[in-house]
Amino acid sequence: MRIMGRPRALIAVVAGAFLLSGCGAGPSQVSAAAIIDGKVTSIDQVQALLDKAVQEQPYAKQLAAQHKLDLVGREIVRQELLHAVVTKAAEKEKVTADQDAIGAAMLQDPLAGALPQSVTQNQDSAVTQLVWRVRDHREALTDQYLEQKLAIKYLPTLTVNFDYTTVGAPSADGTAPSTDPATARADAIAKARQFAADPKAVQGEIQSGAQAGVEGNVGTQVPALSSPQDATTVLFGVPANTVIAFQPNAAGNPTWVVAVVRQRATGKAVATDQAQQPTPDQLGGIGIRLLQPYLGDVDYRINPRYGVWDAVGMDLAPNANATKGLVLPVQGAAPAQQ
Incomplete structure (x- = not known):
């Protein structure tokens, strides 16, 4: 449609x-x-x-x-x-x-x-x-x-293409992961740093993860309108050639996603049979996420007593260790066009 x-x-x-x-x-x-x-x-x-x-x-x-x-x-x-x-x-x-x-x-x-x-x-x-x-x-x-x-x-035109793997997710047989939350966060951030240094490493990670029952995929493409809840996340706010580590649903699912965003497109309407009408809350969340590329247009300094800017949460975190994830540019990649 x-x-x-x-x-x-x-x-x-x-x-x-x-x-x-x-x-x-x-x-x-x-x-x-x-x-x-x-x-x-x-x-x-x-x-x-x-x-x-x-x-x-x-x-x-x-x-x-x-x-x-x-x-x-x-x-x-x-x-x-x-x-x-x-x-x-x-x-x-x-x-x-x-x-x-x-x-x-x-x-x-x-x-x-x-x-x-x-x-x-x-x-x-x-x-x-x-x-x-x-x-x-x-x-x-x-x-x-x-x-x-x-x-x-x-919403009618925004789509992202990315490779991803997961950390801290239940295994294929449905058992809970053995990794505690702090370790899962550290592992996810470590993988993000690895992929930023070598973005091809994600493919090997996905292959080895598949053998262990860990979710992952190369070339996943998601239109914002087919997944309004995902469109509120950092996945839809960063340019191409960016690595991110985040929890799509931290409250209900401990899984971390580590992804290399290959493309972010807004040039033309997307054909999809799975369009979902966003709720007002989702619409507001997507709007805030779409502000992410414009943060660089504002010169701002925050007093450390109020925390540090968290690009993943589009929020202020108490300190750098409390951010909701990580955003890193791929080393050596050409600047992405927004």
């Missing part, structure tokens, strides 16, 4: 449901939480938003009692950075927010009031939505709108 007419259906998702979805050295100013394109977000500004969250949001009070407000501080800085990135990406991609839609949303303001109890079951999503509520609401809604419009623009 060719994906003709699919963008119109996706626009309907944004119009009706987008509001419901859920680098370098530290700054020279010691009082700065972040410096983004020359604009300083001070530690005091972050603290003011934290205080506001605790005063207004019961969920923030819970996090404070659990000594987890650092999660909220990192998310505040993360959203400041993503706001700058999505603004530049939208300008380059000629994507604009429908101010009438934003204005109509503001009349009912879905970000007013306390965070719904149903949202708090997922900590990552809850912290994100908590910070939306303490930010300027129009700005937060506009960012979401632009991210989803980017997803709509590229």
Whole structure:
């Protein structure tokens, strides 16, 4: 089935449901939480938003009692950075927010009031939505709108081709892997470094893995529209000639994927009989992932007290050892065209 007419259906998702979805050295100013394109977000500004969250949001009070407000501080800085990135990406991609839609949303303001109890079951999503509520609401809604419009623009054409193997997956007979999580992570990152130095090594790894019942394949091609959940991952955000190590479903499956991305294409609509309509959450996640190539357009420095940028998670990790994986260029490869 060719994906003709699919963008119109996706626009309907944004119009009706987008509001419901859920680098370098530290700054020279010691009082700065972040410096983004020359604009300083001070530690005091972050603290003011934290205080506001605790005063207004019961969920923030819970996090404070659990000594987890650092999660909220990192998310505040993360959203400041993503706001700058999505603004530049939208300008380059000629994507604009429908101010009438934003204005109509503001009349009912879905970000007013306390965070719904149903949202708090997922900590990552809850912290994100908590910070939306303490930010300027129009700005937060506009960012979401632009991210989803980017997803709509590229879902019909985005596809990746890659070779991959796995680490820490159950064997072919279904038994649990003997590798503990820390060892599996270390093994996956070691393989990623090996493949970046010698990208042909992945083929030998796949062959030996097949004999041991380990999943892997050469030349796998996946259109984003046939797998919206996968399209939110780092696999769809890096250019060709990149090696990645990540967990596609860290919460439900311990398996690590180590892949060499051979091609990332957005030039023409993809024919597929397996197109899936993304949920609003997936659409937002894909939009954020599509910001990854534009991070280089923003000059940013993050105070180490708020962590380090994690390209795999499109997030701030507490430190380099807590990132959700690894992204490395293939050594000696020609620069990829985006």
